[in-house]
Amino acid sequence: MSDVANRAEWRIAMDLTVAKAHARCTPQLEADGYCHYCDEQVAHGALFCNTDCRDDCQWEQEALRRAGR
Template sequence: MSDIADGAIWRVEKDVQNAMAHARKQPMLESDGRCHFCDEAIANALLFCNVDCRNDYDKEQAALRRTGRR
């Protein structure tokens, strides 16, 4: 019984490691003082001017990934 449990634990750990490695490869947005969706001037620490721009950006990126353009 412990062999099955050990195998399951090993599999879960491998899946977590693979997911983390994949997440690290994803490009990260950097704050540049402009909204990444509408290009409006914003504070340097922010990426988007509001929640709507963030959501629209996420939807646009998801659509690009689905169509294979990103």
């Protein structure tokens, strides 16, 4: 039984390692004072002017990923 538990722990550790490496390689948006979707001016440190812009941008990015771009 301990072999199964050991393999499960090893698999979890490997999955976490791969996920962390992927997260480091994925480009992140940087706050530049403007909404990343509609280019309106936003508060310091904000990426989007409201949740609608955030959701629309996320939807478009996911569509591009599904299309392989």
